[in-house]
Amino acid sequence: MADALLIFKPDSAYRLAARAGIWGWLASERDWNVESLEWFQPPASLIESHYDFLQGRPFFPWLVDFMSALPVVVGRITASEESLKQMRHELGETQIAKSRPGSLRERYGIYGGLNCLHLSDAPETGAAEVKRWSDFVQLDQVKVRLDDSSAKPDHTYHLRSLATQVAGGIHTDLASQMIRELLAEECDLGGAELEALCRITLGALS
């Protein structure tokens, strides 16, 4: 059995319908076990080392902000190498525009690298990531129970359409404002936390 690190990134940790949909998939434990789950806000330095292979890419500063701006839901799963591969297939490709229809990222991801879920891509990376994150999070206990349904709306495809406009410089102000409003409807956040979610969402579009 391999260890793998799992993270509900902010775009799925707080968009409650998206979170419920993804949790419904994960909690089925079809070919894997959820060994731990908890809320944790990663320091920027942890994200910088977690994604060290992406340092220097133009989106790297955004990626660090995206992953460290708010608490996220972090966990460890165990799965066979084959099952982990299958889970990654079900997750879908990294960039939303390229994610396989029917995959989790195609279903719930908004745009670009705003792609909902981190999952280690192989047993070796899983072992390294679990080791690195274990210095910060225990990864041995399921401490949160997520709901597998939500009364909040799921605006994924509307958000994707608006995100495409903002990224293309079309109706930028209006589309950005609508993104803010739709995110607020999807989440239970207010104040500085909602502002942070809007910042990292809009930050993916520039």
Ligand code: ADP
């Ligand atoms: P994955 O999460 O599918 O394993 P990578 O490990 O290659 O993908 O990249 C880590 C994260 O960095 C991605 O999930 C995504 O959030 C972000 N990212 C990677 N490539 C891009 C890109 N070209 N544009 C925007 N964000 C990206």
Ligand code: MG
């Ligand atoms: Mg990866």
